[in-house]
Amino acid sequence: MYNKVIMMGRIANDLELKTTQSGVSVLSFRIAVDRRFQTKGEERKSDFFNVVAWRNEAEFISRFFSKGRMILVEGELQTRSYTDKNGNQAYITEIIVDRACFTGEKANGGQSSSYQSYPEPQHPAAAAANTVPAVSKGAQADFTETDDDDDGYPF
DSSP states (O other): OOOOEEEEEEEOSOOOOEEOTTSOEEEEEEEEEEOSOOOTTSOOOEEEEEEEEEHHHHHHHHHHOOTTOEEEEEEEEEEEEEEOTTSOEEEEEEEEEEEEEOOOOBOGGGOBOGGGGSOOOOOHHHHHHTSOOOOOOOOGGGOOOOOOOOOSOOO
8 A cells, every 4th residue: 555645835823842741853844735726717726735744854844945945745644533622533635744845935035945954965076176067058050850740659
């Protein structure tokens, strides 16, 4: 069996890192994920998903993310039940985070988000010269047009 979820959305609430009685960090929040299609004349609809992160992932998210920021979470779906304050049995489905990632979204004012503070990896030769290698743009004569629709795949 396989249980894997990958979602990218905006954090819908303020983040509050908590610690269990045994000293384990936990962070619960919701993400808003836009639907792919929208009805003409209406606003795009979003679905809200419950997310739970534990230990290092919880600490990472609380440190580098905030309400309204885009986040990509990867994990598994888990359903649990509990008894609400009225004595009714209630069920909740949550994404249990294995991994959280930045999305490349720019922070306020066009500045790159905090993860950009780490230097981008460079090719050793480019790093030595402190330059980025130029990319050659081929001339149109360098390319030939074919009538063949075969993309090389056997199917």
